[in-house]
Amino acid sequence: MTHVMKLSRRFFLTASAVAGGGLSLGWTAPASAADTAGAELGIWAVIHPDDTVVVRIARSEMGQGTLTGLAQLVADELDADWRFVKAEYVAPEVNLANKRAWGDMSTGGSRGIRASVEYVRKGGAAGRAMLIQAAAAKWAVPATECSTGMSVVTHKPTGRTLRYGEIAAEAAKLPVPDDIKVKTPAEWKLIGRGVKRLDTVDKLNGKLTYAIDVQLPDMLNAAIAQSPVFGGKLKSFDAAKIKSMPGVRFVVPVDDNAVAVVADKWYQAKTALAALPVVWDEGKNGNVDSAQIAAFLKEGLDAKEAALAQEHGDVTAALAGAAKKVESVYGTPFLHHATLEPMNCTAKFADGKVEVWVSSQNGDASLAAAAEAGGVKLADVKVHKHHLGGGFGRRGQQDYVKQAVLIAKQVPGRPIKLIWTREEDMTHGFYRPITQAKMSAGLDAQGNVTALHARLSGQSILAYLMPQRMENGVDMIAFQGWTKEEFGYMAIPNLRIDHAVRNTHVPVGFWRGVNTNQNSIYMECFIDEVAHAAGKDPLEFRRTLMAKNPKHLAVLNAVAERAGWGTPLPKGVYRGIAQNAGFGSYVAAVAEVSVSPKGELTIHRIVAGTDCGYVVNPDQVAAQVEGSFVFGLSALLTSEITIEKGRAVETNFDSYQVMRLASMPKVETVLVPSGGFWGGVGEPTIAVAPPAVLNAIFAATGKRIRTLPLTHHDLSHA
Amino acid sequence: MAMLKLSINGQSREVDVDPETPLLWVLREWLGMTGTKYGCGVAQCGACTVHVDGVATRSCSLPVGSVDASKITTIEGLSPDGMSHPIQVAWLQHEVPQCGYCQSGQIMASAALLAAKPNPTDADIADMVTNICRCGTYQRIKAAIHTAAELTIPAGGKA
Incomplete structure (x- = not known):
């Protein structure tokens, strides 16, 4: 196995150069044309004589780790040695000229992995089959006698080997098989492994060119x-x-x-x-302000006309006949993305x-x-x-x-x-839409929920950005987390979820987590309210309502167990819990907070769980979960865009405050992948960050916060 | 315009520039050193952090004319090979960066902290590393600073 020695020697030199750590310097600067110096095995992988495997990436890397995750998917099917894997972007004009062979380039909705997974894995598997076939032909043996691993083809009966770099040029001449089978999860070697990101080193020394x-x-x-x-x-x-x-x-x-x-x-x-x-x-909008917009939305909370997300049973009758009725109005502001690169x-x-x-x-x-x-x-x-x-x-x-x-x-x-200056950037966004919600629930004499009505009022992203995707006046994006497929409380016997669309002149768009953010705050805080009205523990209460949603429940139970729900906490520390589903994944969180008598909030610990089906890279999933809490907690604590004289009031990070390190709680990520599907990771857990904390704040203070950010509220308590 | 002589990363650089121009833009546009980032222009986000005589300083609001007698260090000059400063080593070990845009500033702020306090507490870190990260890498920044402190302290005892 002399080649292994040779490779190891080279690897050693590379590893030394990165000061004792990086397994790979695997990010090549964006090329305007795809890499053609090596041997192309199909369209997804290029292998060079020195064994370098270049995986082509159509989606965009913006921190979420998709570049590395997609490379893992291809490299796993290819049976490539990860140490030699690099990634490069496919140029959009190359994609276009090839009838968009690399598929959709759009990178949003936590789709980077889950929407590409089938075809990129097939691409890798096709490359592996070609390498085997080329090696078998060279040895004049049946392909079935050959195996692959760590970028080497082995003829099993004789032990002969060929490095991928040695055979790739021959393999590239073969037709690309299209009836290829991908590995079963049991056969995965790279998928599910916390390999290092391919693009870290240049982010440590200023070399990466944004x-x-x-x-x-x-x-x-x-x-x-x-x-x-x-x-x-x-x-x-x-x-x-x-x-x-x-x-x-x-x-x-x-x-x-x-x-x-x-x-x-x-x-x-x-x-x-x-x-x-x-x-x-x-x-005509030079005099519009936030107060007018709030009044406009408030009217929608009781409007007769509303777009329906889902309905079953008879909510009106059940509410009318309830032994106890709980009703609350919630609201969240416009928010800006505030990417740090303007x-x-x-x-x-x-x-x-x-x-x-x-x-x-x-x-x-x-x-x-x-x-x-x-x-x-x-x-x-x-x-x-x-x-x-x-x-x-x-x-x-x-x-x-x-x-x-x-x-x-x-x-x-x-x-x-x-x-753009930061000021232009802050004041010309496509903001997270402003919405309000009127939440109504009915309880019977035993404290069981008999009816739930969630009425949204507010702005529609689709109406602003892509009205052609509205269906009969319904923006299904507005109901994220509340659709039949996503809603976790389907056991509630009488249910109605609807939306009075109220569009303002302020541009709106897809903000990380999109409408799961607002909806999860409304639903999870309200369910907490109803649990207290019923005199029940918020976790036990949810479990009853989730009888028809075992996947949601499993994640909720996992975080409750890890957090030790029900066990004693240090004096003055209280817990809150929340769950949600969105972007193909099931998530939940428990927050532990304390609030001083003067009203100073400290978030001590977050336990956040996700079931994203299969996990490609556990460490990167954890990174996304940790980061999602910073995004969600910024929205909870301090951030808002307000409107005066038709324009955004907040112009920079002095007035649009976002979370900094000092406020960072300890986030423990609990992965409970149940397999069988590929869920998103970058966004889903944001939605449970604010409600888990808000419910803990209620436990600590008895104060139910229904509008954000918290800077508007006095949390002081006796 | 005026001819200024600057000391950057141990090298002497001459620039013909209005002395009121912020150091950030002199670095990026006059000297072509783009590792130091623009984020806000009002010393709020810290993406532009450099060391001025060893002190972490937000270069977007610092007139270049005020630092012509100072030693300036940027991310490009933090370590000779661009990856061997204990902060850089720890950053790689913890996989701190996500998008990475704020990380030049985070690293420079953290390196200055470590120079001033070789074994910082969580409170020290919260006080001294106030840069914004929108991806939310704070948890790993904190952990990596502690790791870097361990790498810095010689074996066998505290510094």
């Missing part, structure tokens, strides 16, 4: 001002006033709602833009062709947006995909790509890097 870091010859930089009032237009600007400022080259309108300054350096462009006199046409895109328009460098959650959509803005054919666009400095749903939208191309078109021949 789109904002792109530097090109002759590049100019642009800063942009968009209408402060959502939906407003650009009326006029006085370019002469800033033309002589340092570095300024051009002042150009962008679409009908923005103006940009193009300068040698971005800092010069930004400085000049701040001095540019601009007149806006605010349109929106930016570099674009070049030359000779009727467009090239963009972008951090995007959807390479296909970036390409289409660039073509549309440039007025060129799809085939005349190149997209350089970069890792994202945060996405969270915001970078599925392509507004910043269009703007960069519109500016570049007015300065042809030179790359233009457009960067």
